Amino acid sequence: MAAVISDRPIRIGIVDENDVFRCILHTSLDLLPNLKVIAEAKNGVEAIAMVEGVHPDVVLMDIDMPVMDGIEATRIINSKFSDTKVIILTLNSDQTASDTALQAGACQFLNKYCGQEKLFQSIKECSPAPLRVVGNPPH
16 A cells, blocks of 8 residues: 655645536545545636635646636636646547647646546646655555
8 A cells, every 4th residue: 555645635626517527526536645625616717716715736627618618717727826737637538629728738638537546646747736655556
C-alpha cells in the first residue's frame, strides 16, 4: 500500500451539469488518499464563481454544459486564477475538442472512463499542491 505524504490535501472542485455524475465522482475521490473535494458547480459560470470563492488546486471540468461551456470557463479560470489548474473530464473524445481545451489552458484532457488510477495520476501531475507518494499509487 502506498503512503501519501503532504502538508495538506489537494483541494478539488468538480464541474459537471449531471448531478449523479458529480455525486459519484465526489464519492470516488473521497476514497483516494490526500484529496479533498471542496466544491461543486453545474456550469461554467458557477465554476468561475467557485474558483473565485474557494480557490481549489485542481478543477475537474466537463465541456458540454449549459450557460457557459467548460472550454470558455477554462479559458477564464486560466487567465484570472493561475494557481488553479483545470483538467477536462468529458465523454467528448474528439481531437479538436482536446486541442481547443489545451489551448484554453487545460492542464490535461481526460475521458470520463479513464479510471481512478489515471485520474489520480493526472491530479497529482497538475496540482500545484505539494504531494509526495511513497510506494505504489492506489488502484
